[in-house]
Amino acid sequence: MTEVHAASRRSAPSRRRTTHPAPAAPFRLGDISFLNCAPLRWGLRHGGAREQFALASGPPEWLAEELLAGRLDAGPVSLVRYLRHPDAWELLPGGLAVGSDGPVRSCHLVSRAPLGELDGAVVALSRTSRTTTLLARILLEDALGVRPEYRPAPQHLDSMLATADAAVLIGDEALRLHARPPAGLRVQDTGALWREWTGLPMVFAVWVVRREVARERPERVRAISAALAEAAALARAHPAAVARAAAAESARGSDGPLSEDVLLDYYRVLDYSLGARQLAAVREFAHRAAARGEVPLADPPPSTAPGGHP
Numbered sequence: 001m002t003e004v005h006a007a008s009r010r011s012a013p014s015r016r017r018t019t020h021p022a023p024a025a026p027f028r029l030g031d032i033s034f035l036n037c038a039p040l041r042w043g044l045r046h047g048g049a050r051e052q053f054a055l056a057s058g059p060p061e062w063l064a065e066e067l068l069a070g071r072l073d074a075g076p077v078s079l080v081r082y083l084r085h086p087d088a089w090e091l092l093p094g095g096l097a098v099g100s101d102g103p104v105r106s107c108h109l110v111s112r113a114p115l116g117e118l119d120g121a122v123v124a125l126s127r128t129s130r131t132t133t134l135l136a137r138i139l140l141e142d143a144l145g146v147r148p149e150y151r152p153a154p155q156h157l158d159s160m161l162a163t164a165d166a167a168v169l170i171g172d173e174a175l176r177l178h179a180r181p182p183a184g185l186r187v188q189d190t191g192a193l194w195r196e197w198t199g200l201p202m203v204f205a206v207w208v209v210r211r212e213v214a215r216e217r218p219e220r221v222r223a224i225s226a227a228l229a230e231a232a233a234l235a236r237a238h239p240a241a242v243a244r245a246a247a248a249e250s251a252r253g254s255d256g257p258l259s260e261d262v263l264l265d266y267y268r269v270l271d272y273s274l275g276a277r278q279l280a281a282v283r284e285f286a287h288r289a290a291a292r293g294e295v296p297l298a299d300p301p302p303s304t305a306p307g308g309h310p
């Protein structure tokens with residue numbers, strides 16, 4: 001497995017003169033650089049698939065742009081992004097997602113006042129998120145009947161709350177808010193709110209493959225999908241080792257380490273599966289998003305993930 005980073009990416013000049021057949025181009029697989037994908041990174045490192053692809057890590061919006069530009073072949077994208085690009089991408093065979101059936105711990109609506117009192121208030125929406133920000137709007141307006149004003153903002157709690165009454169955040173910063181809730185703020189888990197309201201799990205991100213790649217390299221796509229499924233299963237079977245590795249990963253950032261206990265609990269609730277219940281949740285969310293004109297009213301996603309593991 002080769003780690004490819006955005007900053008060091010450069011296209012090599014084409015000077016090949018050999019008559020030997022060119023080796024198959026490496027498969028370029030995306031990876032969300034948040035702790036939500038640390039178990040998969042661990043599983044891929046410890047499984048047998050590391051030579052099959054080059055892994056490019058970045059935030060979800062960067063991955064979506066790289067996939068659209070054809071610089072990645074497959075990878076995870078925010079659910080809203082998937083719903084917006086039905087012509088470009090299809091679900092990875094076998095199905096893989098970032099979701100939860102209840103609290104997710106890392107996708108929050110943070111407010112000073114109770115959510116029911118946010119009528120006319122200003123809610124800052126993290127530009128890092130497409131799905132949680134829309135989910136928060138759906139919850140506030142459809143479930144709670146309040147009509148705030150929304151402002152997209154860079155994801156940083158203090159600066160968001162300097163000019164807003166509430167903020168929507170995701171990823172490691174949101175997980176830290178769950179682990180250490182700041183005094184005077186309510187940290188409300190959007191996965192839990194959605195579950196209470198609909199009875200459904202929530203799917204925040206899905207792995208997609210570019211349609212062209214699915215058509216031209218179906219064997220390779222199935223092998224990558226099997227490697228990811230194996231990585232998820234391996235990580236599930238070794239929760240303590242995964243939490244230890246993720247705690248070490250969290251310590252490399254500038255915001256302070258997260259404890260192994262917090263991460264063990266996180267990976268107990270985080271769910272990579274995309275089965276019938278999760279797909280029903282995707283259809284419910286897609287229906288509500290389309291009613292707002294946020295995603296096209298296209299063919300609904302299938303009720304079972306396309307099969308694929310060899």
Ligand SMILES: C=C(O[C@@H]1C=C(C(=O)O)C=C[C@H]1O)C(=O)O
Pocket residue numbers: 032034036060077078079098099104106107128129130131132133170171172174204205
């Ligand atoms: C659970 C999470 O899932 C994510 C939430 C996303 C979103 O809200 O758009 C996008 C990708 C995932 O990283 C998280 O980031 O904490």
